[in-house]
Amino acid sequence: MALLNSFWLSFILFSGLWLVAFCDQDGFLSLSCGGTKSYIDSFNISWVSDSAYINTGNTTTTTDNVGGVSLRFFPDFQGRKCYGLSVKNVSSLVLVRAQFVYKNYDGLSKPPSFSVSLGTAIATTIDLATNDPWTEEFLWPVDKDALSFCLHSIPDGGFPVIYSLEVRPQPQGAYQTGMEKISNKLLRKSYRINSGYVNGSLRYPQDMYDRIWDADEDYAPLHVSSGFNFLVNLSSSPSIRESPPEAVLQNARVLARRDALTYNFPLDTFGDYYIVLYFAGILPVSPTFSVLINGDVAESNYTVRSSEAGALYLTRKGIKSLNITIKSISFNPQVNALEVYEIIEIPSEASSTTVSALQVIQQSTGLDLGWQDDPCSPTPWDHIRCEESVVTSLDLSNMKLRLISPTFGDLLDLKTLDLHNTSLTGEIQNLDSLQHLEKLNLSFNQLTSFGSDMGNLVSLQVLDLQNNSLEGIVPDSLGELENLHLLNVENNKLQGALPQSLNKESLEVRASGNLCLSFSTMTCNDVSSNPSIETPQVTIVTKKKHTRAYNHLPIILGAAGGALFVVLLISLSVFLFVRKRTEVTHTARAATEMRNWNAARVFSYKEIKAATNNFKEVIGRGSFGPVYLGKLADGKLVAVKVRFDRTQLGADSFINEVCLLSQIHHQNLVSLEGFCHESKQQILVYEYLHGGSLADHLYGPNSKKFSLSWVRRLKIAVDAAKGLDYLHNGSEPRIIHRDVKCSNILLDRDMNAKVCDFGLSKQVTQADATHVTTVVKGTAGYLDPEYYSTQQLTEKSDVYSFGVVLLELICGREPLSHSGTPDSFNLVLWAKPYLQAGAFEIVDESIKGSFDVESMKKSAMVAVSSVERDASKRPSIAEVLAELKEAYSIQLSYLACYGHAS
Numbered sequence: 036m037a038l039l040n041s042f043w044l045s046f047i048l049f050s051g052l053w054l055v056a057f058c059d060q061d062g063f064l065s066l067s068c069g070g071t072k073s074y075i076d077s078f079n080i081s082w083v084s085d086s087a088y089i090n091t092g093n094t095t096t097t098t099d100n101v102g103g104v105s106l107r108f109f110p111d112f113q114g115r116k117c118y119g120l121s122v123k124n125v126s127s128l129v130l131v132r133a134q135f136v137y138k139n140y141d142g143l144s145k146p147p148s149f150s151v152s153l154g155t156a157i158a159t160t161i162d163l164a165t166n167d168p169w170t171e172e173f174l175w176p177v178d179k180d181a182l183s184f185c186l187h188s189i190p191d192g193g194f195p196v197i198y199s200l201e202v203r204p205q206p207q208g209a210y211q212t213g214m215e216k217i218s219n220k221l222l223r224k225s226y227r228i229n230s231g232y233v234n235g236s237l238r239y240p241q242d243m244y245d246r247i248w249d250a251d252e253d254y255a256p257l258h259v260s261s262g263f264n265f266l267v268n269l270s271s272s273p274s275i276r277e278s279p280p281e282a283v284l285q286n287a288r289v290l291a292r293r294d295a296l297t298y299n300f301p302l303d304t305f306g307d308y309y310i311v312l313y314f315a316g317i318l319p320v321s322p323t324f325s326v327l328i329n330g331d332v333a334e335s336n337y338t339v340r341s342s343e344a345g346a347l348y349l350t351r352k353g354i355k356s357l358n359i360t361i362k363s364i365s366f367n368p369q370v371n372a373l374e375v376y377e378i379i380e381i382p383s384e385a386s387s388t389t390v391s392a393l394q395v396i397q398q399s400t401g402l403d404l405g406w407q408d409d410p411c412s413p414t415p416w417d418h419i420r421c422e423e424s425v426v427t428s429l430d431l432s433n434m435k436l437r438l439i440s441p442t443f444g445d446l447l448d449l450k451t452l453d454l455h456n457t458s459l460t461g462e463i464q465n466l467d468s469l470q471h472l473e474k475l476n477l478s479f480n481q482l483t484s485f486g487s488d489m490g491n492l493v494s495l496q497v498l499d500l501q502n503n504s505l506e507g508i509v510p511d512s513l514g515e516l517e518n519l520h521l522l523n524v525e526n527n528k529l530q531g532a533l534p535q536s537l538n539k540e541s542l543e544v545r546a547s548g549n550l551c552l553s554f555s556t557m558t559c560n561d562v563s564s565n566p567s568i569e570t571p572q573v574t575i576v577t578k579k580k581h582t583r584a585y586n587h588l589p590i591i592l593g594a595a596g597g598a599l600f601v602v603l604l605i606s607l608s609v610f611l612f613v614r615k616r617t618e619v620t621h622t623a624r625a626a627t628e629m630r631n632w633n634a635a636r637v638f639s640y641k642e643i644k645a646a647t648n649n650f651k652e653v654i655g656r657g658s659f660g661p662v663y664l665g666k667l668a669d670g671k672l673v674a675v676k677v678r679f680d681r682t683q684l685g686a687d688s689f690i691n692e693v694c695l696l697s698q699i700h701h702q703n704l705v706s707l708e709g710f711c712h713e714s715k716q717q718i719l720v721y722e723y724l725h726g727g728s729l730a731d732h733l734y735g736p737n738s739k740k741f742s743l744s745w746v747r748r749l750k751i752a753v754d755a756a757k758g759l760d761y762l763h764n765g766s767e768p769r770i771i772h773r774d775v776k777c778s779n780i781l782l783d784r785d786m787n788a789k790v791c792d793f794g795l796s797k798q799v800t801q802a803d804a805t806h807v808t809t810v811v812k813g814t815a816g817y818l819d820p821e822y823y824s825t826q827q828l829t830e831k832s833d834v835y836s837f838g839v840v841l842l843e844l845i846c847g848r849e850p851l852s853h854s855g856t857p858d859s860f861n862l863v864l865w866a867k868p869y870l871q872a873g874a875f876e877i878v879d880e881s882i883k884g885s886f887d888v889e890s891m892k893k894s895a896m897v898a899v900s901s902v903e904r905d906a907s908k909r910p911s912i913a914e915v916l917a918e919l920k921e922a923y924s925i926q927l928s929y930l931a932c933y934g935h936a937s
Contacts (some may be wrong), residue, residue, distance in 0.1 A: 036664075062125045063245070066118070068197045069094035069105035078239050085200065088118045093924060095931050097140035106140055108196040109186060114405040114417060115152070117185040118200060122177050125204040128211075130246065131173045131184060136198040137163040142746065142930035145785075147193030152185045155412030156221050156381045159303075160189070168198065172224035172247070174210055174376065183408045191784050203245045208276040210376075212349030215307065216657075219383075222309060222376035230370045231288040242280040248372065251288060267871065275346050279372055284315040284344055289369040290361075296368045300357040306377055308357065310349040313372040316341040322366035329358050336364060348897055350378070382412040383424040391700075392445035393419075393426070399442075400434050420451070432456055432476070433698055433767045439626035444468040455479050455499070456698070456767065462486035470494060478502050478523070485510050494518055501525040501545070509533055509552070523551065636709030640716050642668075647675050655728070655778075665720065672723040673708050689717040695793045699766050703758035705781060707792035724789060726782030729755075733777060733843060745886040746930060747786055748844040749894065749923040755780050756789035756916040759837060762790075763830045763912050772830055775836035776817045777843055816850025816862070821906045832908035834915060838901025842866050845895060847879025863902045870895040887929035893922040 066085040071094075073083045085107060109116045109454075122129050131153060137146040146163035153175055161169050166606035175182060182202075186195035210222060229237055229248040290296040298630045302308070312326065316339050326334040326347060335350050351357070357375060361368040388851040390410060397406045404417060411421035420428035428451040436457040443452070444465045452466075459480035466472070467488035474497040482503040489498075490512025496519060505527040513522065514536020522537065526548035533554050537544055546552040644650070646665035655662040656672065665675040679688055689712075694718075696707035711718035727735070729751060732743050743751075755775075762770040772779075772793065779792040813819075817839045819832035839850050842862050850862045869877045875891060897918040903909050912919075 058252055064120065064202040066200040067105060068199055069107035069566045081237065085118065088120065091116055095140050095927060097138040097931050104136060104138060104198065106136060106196050106198055108194045110194050115185040115187060115407070115414065116195060117183050117407060120182045120184055120202055121180065122182050122202065123180040125177060126179055126207045128205040128209055129175050129177055130203040130205055130244065131175055132170065132201040132203070133184070134168055134170045134199045135161050135163060135196060136168040137196060138167065140931050141927055145193055147196060149189055149192050149195040150187040152187060152413035153221060154183055155383060155384055155409050155414040156379055158221060158223055158379055174205065175221040182186050185331050185413070187414060193785060205244050206276055206278045210277060210628055212276065212352055217350065217378060220379050221379040221380045223379055225302060225308070225377055226373065226375040228373050229283050229286060231286040237280070237282060241282045244278070248283050275344055277346070279313055283372045284313065285317060287315070287317060287369045289318070290363070290367050294363060296370065297360040298359040299685050300375060302354065302356055305353065305355040306376065307350065307352045308354060309376045309378050310351070311374040312347040312370055314339045314346070314369065315342070315344040315371045318369065320366045323364045324368040325362045325364065327360040327362060329354060339369065355511060384409050385424050385426060388445050389426050392442045395442045398439060399436065399766045400431070404435065427451065435767060439463065439465045441465045450474065452476070464488060468489040473497070475499070489513055490515055492516065497521045498522045500527065503527050505529055509537060513537065547672055638709050638711045638718070638720060640711055640713045643675060643711050643718055646673065650677070664723070674723045676721065676723045678717040678721040693719065695770060699770070700760040701758055701765070703754045703760065703789050705789045721791065724781040725784045726786055728778045729780040729782065729788065730777035732782070734849060735848060742881040745882040746926045749919065749926055751780065751782065751786065751788040752841060752844060753788055753916065753923050755840070756837065756912060758790035759833055759912045760916050763833070769830070771830055773828065774813055775833050775840065776814050780840070819906070820904055829906060830912065831909045834901050834912055836911045837912065837915065838898050839863060841894065841898035841901065845879065845898060846877055847881065867899055867902065870899050887926050890922045890925040890929065893918055893925065
């Protein structure tokens with residue numbers, strides 16, 4: 036018998052080697068993420084660099100117990116970071132395996148967490164604080180030539196990072212039995228156990244599909260017994276399409292007594308699961324047993340016949356733990372292997388017509404909007420909202436489109452389209468096919484004509500055309516839009532009688548700032564025949580129940596006749612001229628500007644008092660006044676900035692900041708939650724950042740206790756520069772901040788930086804303008820000397836102020852100080868000659884010995900050039916950002932090599 040077993044062992048080993056020698060790795064793809072060289076590993080699998088499969092992310096090298104480990108990480112964490120994987124000419128199913136490693140590569144000792152998606156499905160969330168490294172395996176049903184594998188940041192999760200990515204074709208038709216009623220699903224591996232085997236995991240080349248079968252050592256049954264290892268030549272079973280390797284089927288866990296064999300598996304998430312149990316007749320007897328899942332009989336009287344192999348395929352919905360029990364009926368129960376997968380639904384893709392249209396629109400903007408793969412899933416693209424894989428909202432505000440191309444007409448499911456401030460000219464066109472459109476914002480453009488398509492927008496509810504150059508009359512077709520309840524045509528060049536079809540209770544018409552618009556033909560005729568008389572600037576609000584008396588004034592004026600009207604009109608014009616600079620007029624204009632369709636949330640003063648607990652806790656002071664900690668009704672923390680100065684200048688600054696923050700959106704700019712503009716109240720509500728200001732960390736009471744490392748300082752500088760770069764180069768019109776300083780750079784919990792306080796900002800409305808002449812404003816120590824002497828404000832003024840911030844980060848001292856000798860009072864004048872000479876003894880004591888000299892040198896040089904007195908010699912903020920990114924990357928590499936803590 037021993038001789039016979041020796042023969043079979045030799046035969047199987049020889050057969051296995053023969054098979055390996057003649058099988059190849061067709062369809063295998065093994066990517067070393069962040070690696071630069073190709074190599075062959077100990078399993079004889081070929082690996083290549085991932086650089087040809089992804090065009091974003093940074094690479095670095097960390098160390099572990101076997102030497103250097105290459106990684107790819109994504110510090111620019113907005114949007115998807117995707118690998119494009121070719122699955123052309125492979126089977127109907129592929130295994131995708133990814134490994135994620137942190138190993139403190141950045142020296143910050145803060146493992147990240149992030150989400151992973153395949154195609155349109157969010158597959159799982161990785162938390163490297165729990166396991167490092169972390170491995171995931173997925174089974175993906177191939178339906179096209181390419182697969183997108185993406186990493187997604189989550190709030191406060193840190194930078195996504197990946198170590199390796201593998202694709203392995205699986206047997207034709209595998210993992211489909213029992214799933215006939217569950218279509219369009221992704222499988223995520225929870226367990227794959229080589230039952231009865233305890234000597235490590237098994238994979239390629241024993242499994243030619245390179246699945247990893249884990250040892251049966253951590254999943255002990257209720258009644259533990261040793262695994263049996265019988266070497267029997269099994270006839271292959273065509274019913275097992277998964278083709279488990281023979282080396283796996285040769286092992287089994289067999290219960291020594293006629294009792295119940297039980298596995299208990301904890302599951303990551305509450306959900307639906309797919310279970311495959313493998314049985315092989317490697318015993319001289321044929322046991323019969325029942326299989327129970329969580330106490331319920333899933334299969335009764337199942338018999339394992341000698342020298343045959345079979346499998347059971349089971350699904351269970353809505354479970355959070357898994358108990359598999361094999362209960363004996365005759366002889367001893369056994370199981371040879373098992374697999375457990377979480378079933379994940381794959382969302383439908385957006386229509387190809389929509390995707391093509393959006394890609395054309397992206398090209399027309401001249402910008403890389405990060406639009407790739409599906410616009411709705413796994414997460415919507417920037418500027419887009421979806422409902423069940425259908426694009427229903429598109430916001431391209433503040434981009435230079437210049438015209439509404441015919442491509443917009445292909446977005447048939449749009450409900451909201453925002454193209455305000457996009458440099459549109461000519462007539463409104465190419466929108467007539469948007470039958471579901473409910474909100475259309477074309478304000479703040481240079482449109483001159485309504486075109487002929489507006490009457491076809493049958494679902495339209497809100498139409499905002501304010502601040503264009505529309506001429507002529509308002510077309511009758513707008514009155515035929517039965518669902519329209521707000522029409523804003525303020526500040527155009529329209530005249531004549533408004534269509535009577537617009538004069539209805541359900542519709543609000545805003546028409547001030549035009550040549551003459553009224554529901555009364557006689558009124559406009561009289562004015563047009565006497566052009567020397569100033570035309571009325573009124574808002575027309577149609578009759579509504581419970582409206583106040585003054586809302587009917589335009590209608591009363593429209594009914595007035597002839598000479599009496601002219602007299603009244605002249606009197607009104609004189610009165611308005613006298614009062615046009617008063618606070619009342621200004622407040623009315625402010626309300627009109629700020630409450631447009633795309634403005635931020637409007638809070639009542641009562642809501643503000645409740646949120647701040649009657650202005651209890653002051654957390655700072657800005658250029659407007661004190662800042663209070665607030666908590667909204669939904670529990671969200673906010674920073675509430677209250678202005679006590681009620682002068683005209685204060686109102687201007689308030690309106691400026693609301694207007695700016697309502698238009699700009701960037702991850703490194705503090706976002707506006709809303710505002711309050713009730714009588715005598717000017718209140719701004721911002722997102723709350725838990726980390727305080729950069730000034731707090733450099734000079735606050737806890738600055739020595741929680742000293743900022745050099746790599747953190749660089750990261751903060753990069754973030755702030757990104758925010759300023761967006762203001763200077765990414766927004767339209769360009770924006771000059773005018774008050775860049777450490778106290779206006781705020782930090783979140785993860786020390787990500789955002790620029791705040793836009794109260795003194797100036798817009799550069801002309802594209803070719805080189806400067807704005809304005810009264811000098813800013814903060815002493817940060818103020819650009821050229822701006823101070825000429826009153827000509829440019830983007831380089833912000834660069835100077837930011838250069839002072841960089842000097843503060845390097846030297847750890849404030850811009851102006853009255854300690855020490857007089858020649859050290861001014862930071863710029865004191866630090867500049869030292870840093871130009873490469874003398875780093877003035878570097879902040881708390882970071883000495885922890886920085887890479889090249890990183891410091893590069894940062895110091897860009898800081899010095901930024902504070903040049905001659906603005907023409909200063910770099911642009913984009914150039915500053917590029918240099919800081921390089922300095923940051925150098926410091927990260929230094930930390931990875933030398934292991935300095937942050």
